[in-house]
Amino acid sequence: xxxxxxxxxxxxxxxKTDGLLNYSELKTPKFKLxxxxxxxxxxxxxxxxxxxxxxxxVSGFKEVDEMYAVPPTLLPQTWNFGRVxxxxxxxxxxxxxxxxxxxxxxxxxxxxxxxxxxxxxLSRLKPAGTAFLETLxxxxxLLSGMSxxxxxxxxxxxxxxxxxxxxxxxxxxxxxxxxxxxxLLFRNFFNGIPMEYLEAARIDGCTNLGIFSQIxxxxxxxxxxxxxxxxxxxxxxxxxxxxxxxxNTEKExxxxxxxxxxxxxxxxxxxxYMLLMMLSVIPMIIIYAIFSKRIIGGLDMSGLKG
Numbered sequence: 052x053x054x055x056x057x058x059x060x061x062x063x064x065x066x067k068t069d070g071l072l073n074y075s076e077l078k079t080p081k082f083k084l085x086x087x088x089x090x091x092x093x094x095x096x097x098x099x100x101x102x103x104x105x106x107x108x109v110s111g112f113k114e115v116d117e118m119y120a121v122p123p124t125l126l127p128q129t130w131n132f133g134r135v136x137x138x139x140x141x142x143x144x145x146x147x148x149x150x151x152x153x154x155x156x157x158x159x160x161x162x163x164x165x166x167x168x169x170x171x172x173l174s175r176l177k178p179a180g181t182a183f184l185e186t187l188x189x190x191x192x193l194l195s196g197m198s199x200x201x202x203x204x205x206x207x208x209x210x211x212x213x214x215x216x217x218x219x220x221x222x223x224x225x226x227x228x229x230x231x232x233x234x235l236l237f238r239n240f241f242n243g244i245p246m247e248y249l250e251a252a253r254i255d256g257c258t259n260l261g262i263f264s265q266i267x268x269x270x271x272x273x274x275x276x277x278x279x280x281x282x283x284x285x286x287x288x289x290x291x292x293x294x295x296x297x298x299n300t301e302k303e304x305x306x307x308x309x310x311x312x313x314x315x316x317x318x319x320x321x322x323x324y325m326l327l328m329m330l331s332v333i334p335m336i337i338i339y340a341i342f343s344k345r346i347i348g349g350l351d352m353s354g355l356k357g
Contacts, residue, residue, distance in 0.1 A: 104332065111326030118322055135330070138323050142312065144330065151304040154293065155286045157220050161228030162282040163275060170237025171263050175249065192231045203295060222296050227286070233278050240274040241267065280342050284335055305331050
């Protein structure tokens with residue numbers, strides 16, 4: 052009986068991969084204490100990070116007087132779940148959700164297609180000046196703040212075409228298709244694909260575009276999933292450019308709508324606004340919770356290991 056109990060205690064460590072503490076070290080009391088101390092510290096940090104989100108979620112169901120009560124109450128006195136549907140209808144949340152989905156789909160398509168093709172060119176086609184291009188792409192990641200004003204002016208009056216793109220999704224879609232980080236992410240992943248596959252396809256008469264669509268894409272599902280998650284989460288929380296390009300139009304996403312409602316010009320009560328904020332973060336929490344393992348796995352396969 053004692054052996055079974057000891058075996059059960061050890062099984063929770065037996066599946067640990069080697070890292071800062073390996074399985075053999077976790078058998079000793081000193082390292083077990085270190086393990087649980089680290090676990091407790093990470094648990095406390097997690098609670099600190101979750102506390103604002105949980106407080107917003109709970110405050111949405113409180114009455115306004117109860118929200119500002121001193122001392123504050125931990126849980127609402129009454130749970131009015133009907134307020135959720137009332138807030139959704141009051142701000143027409145479905146319309147803004149549709150706008151956000153349109154924005155996300157366009158950014159995702161440009162992110163995967165344009166950045167993926169750019170990474171493929173740098174990784175496999177390697178035209179003249181590839182090293183110089185890679186350096187420029189890397190340096191462009193350091194100039195994001197400095198390029199905001201000229202970039203905005205280019206969208207207001209597109210060079211040569213002289214058209215105004217404000218009020219449309221196109222500028223934000225185009226910016227998603229020129230993401231230097233994702234280009235390098237794709238390039239690193241494509242570098243790990245064996246050249247034998249590509250050479251065999253060329254012998255069969257496949258073009259470069261055919262190799263990309265028929266061989267590279269099917270083998271690139273892990274990195275495509277990673278970039279997809281980054282694109283969705285980043286676009287959902289993007290405020291600055293949608294505010295500049297789409298503010299005060301019928302195409303506003305949820306992020307801009309929340310800022311506009313916080314200005315005090317709306318007829319929302321404080322508890323209703325808290326509830327609306329909670330509803331806006333739920334989709335991304337679900338997406339990240341479901342696909343978080345794919346993010347780590349895809350980054351490992353792309354060559355960005357610690």
